Amino acid sequence: MRRTIIKSVVEMNNAIKYGIDYISSRRNYNIKDTIVISGPPRGGTTWLMELLDTLPGYRSIFEPLHFKRVPQLRQLNLRQPFGYPFRPYLSPTDEHPQLKEYLAKVFKGKVVNWLFDFSLHPRVIYKRISANKILVKCIRANRLLPWIDNNFELRAIYLMLRHPCAAISSRIKTWGYPPNVTLAKRITLDSIGRIEYFRDNRELKKKLENLGGAIEVLAAIWAIDTYIPLAYYKRNNPEKWHIVVYEKLVTSFEEEIKAIFSHIGEPIPREVKRMFSKPSRMSYDKQFIGTSKQLLKWKKHLSQDQIKKILEVVGWFGINFYTENPEPDYNALKNWKPPF
Numbered sequence: 001m002r003r004t005i006i007k008s009v010v011e012m013n014n015a016i017k018y019g020i021d022y023i024s025s026r027r028n029y030n031i032k033d034t035i036v037i038s039g040p041p042r043g044g045t046t047w048l049m050e051l052l053d054t055l056p057g058y059r060s061i062f063e064p065l066h067f068k069r070v071p072q073l074r075q076l077n078l079r080q081p082f083g084y085p086f087r088p089y090l091s092p093t094d095e096h097p098q099l100k101e102y103l104a105k106v107f108k109g110k111v112v113n114w115l116f117d118f119s120l121h122p123r124v125i126y127k128r129i130s131a132n133k134i135l136v137k138c139i140r141a142n143r144l145l146p147w148i149d150n151n152f153e154l155r156a157i158y159l160m161l162r163h164p165c166a167a168i169s170s171r172i173k174t175w176g177y178p179p180n181v182t183l184a185k186r187i188t189l190d191s192i193g194r195i196e197y198f199r200d201n202r203e204l205k206k207k208l209e210n211l212g213g214a215i216e217v218l219a220a221i222w223a224i225d226t227y228i229p230l231a232y233y234k235r236n237n238p239e240k241w242h243i244v245v246y247e248k249l250v251t252s253f254e255e256e257i258k259a260i261f262s263h264i265g266e267p268i269p270r271e272v273k274r275m276f277s278k279p280s281r282m283s284y285d286k287q288f289i290g291t292s293k294q295l296l297k298w299k300k301h302l303s304q305d306q307i308k309k310i311l312e313v314v315g316w317f318g319i320n321f322y323t324e325n326p327e328p329d330y331n332a333l334k335n336w337k338p339p340f
Contacts, residue, residue: 016120021112024059024129029109032153033133035264036107038141039160040225042170044246047275048160049137051260054269059131062115064106065140069114072102087225089143091196092150092232100151107152109134142225143195146232154240156264159229161333162246163322164222164314165307168215169298177214184217191224197231197340198224204340207316215306219313227317231338247295247327295326 035052039045053060065088067073076098090096105111109131118124141148142159149157178184189208192198198205211217233241242263249256253276261268302310307324314322318339321332 013120017118018112020125020128021059024131025110025112027109027132029107029132029134031104031107032155034107034152034154035133035135035156035158036141036145036148036154037135037137037158037160038145038229039139039244039246040142040162040167040222041139042167042174043139043160043162044244044249045137045139045160048158048244048249048260049135051257051272051275052135052158054271054275055133055135055266056269057131058133058135059109059128060113060135060137061106061109061111062113062117062137063139064103064111064136065138065144066114070111072105072111076102087140087143087191087221089191089195089228090147092146094147096147103148103152106136107134107154143228145229149232149238149240157238157241158244158260158263159233159241160244160246161226161230161328163295163298163326163328164219164226165302165310165322166246166295166298166326167222168218168310169301171218173301178217181214181217184214184221185211188217188220188224195224195228197227197338201340204316211313212309216309216313219310220316222310223314223317223319226319227338227340230336231340234336234338245328245330245333248330250294251327299326 035058037045037048037052039048049060049062052058064070065073088099090099102111118128145157145159148154188211189205192205192208208220211220230243232238233243242260244256244260254273257268257272261272299307311322311324319336321328321330321336323329
C-alpha cells in the first residue's frame, strides 16, 4: 500500500513537472542565447549545468541525446550495424537534416525535459515557466560538438574534461561494467572506422583490435570522446568554446567560476558560491564533496594494473597530459597538439 502511494505521488509530481516544462516549451527562444555543456560520462557536467542554471532566464534541458529516454531520437537514422553507438559521430561538414532539425528543436527549447528532477518550489516553477533562454547538458554529444559548432550559432559551448581514471572509476561504481564487452569492443572499432581522425591509422586500429577487458574498452571510449572535440578546439580555436577542467574547478573554484561566467559576460549569481560543497543531483558518492580529496577517490577504487591500462590506452591517442597524478599537467594540456 505504501509503495503504491509513493508511486502515485511520484507520478503526480512528474506530471506536474512535465506540464511546467511543456508550458515553457511553447515560448519563443532565440538559439543564439543557447548554451551547451558537453563532457564524458561521470565527468562533472551535471555540476556545471547546475552552476550555469543559476543564470537568470535560463531553463536546463537534460541529456537530449539519451536514446532510450527520448522517443524523437529513435525516429532518426542514427543506428549503426551493431546497434546504437555509444556516441553518434558526424564530421563538421556532414549532412544530416533529421538530426539538425531535432537539435534545432532542442536548442530552441521545444523538447521537454525527461528528467523531472527539479523542485516544485514556487521560485523554481516561476523560473522554468518564465525562462526565455536554454541551457543544454549532454554526455553523448562530444563526438558531435564540431558538427554542432559548424551548424548552429550558439551563445557558448563548454567542454568539460576530467581525468580518465576518475571518470571511468565513477562510471563503474554508478552503472557497472559494460554488460557485453565483446559487443562494446566491436562498436568501438566500428566507430573508429568512420571517424576521419582515426580511420586511416592502421597502427591505432591494430592496437584497438587487441583490446583486452572492459577497463581498456572504457578507456578507448573515453579517449575517442575526448580527442574529437579537443582536437577540433586546438585546431580551430572557436571563440564560443570554453574548456572547463573538473579538477581545477574543485581545487580553484572561485578562479574557475570567474572564468566560466566571464566567458559569456555574465556576473556570478549569488547562489553559486554555496554550490561548491553541494553535490550535484547525479552524485552518488557524497564523501569528500567540496574538498581536494574528491580527486583521489579513484586511486582507492582502481587497482594499479587498471590505472596502468587506462593510461596506456589513452596514450595511444596522444593524450599525454594525464598521468597517475590526480590533476592533469596543465602546461601540457595548454600546449597539446593533436597527433592525428
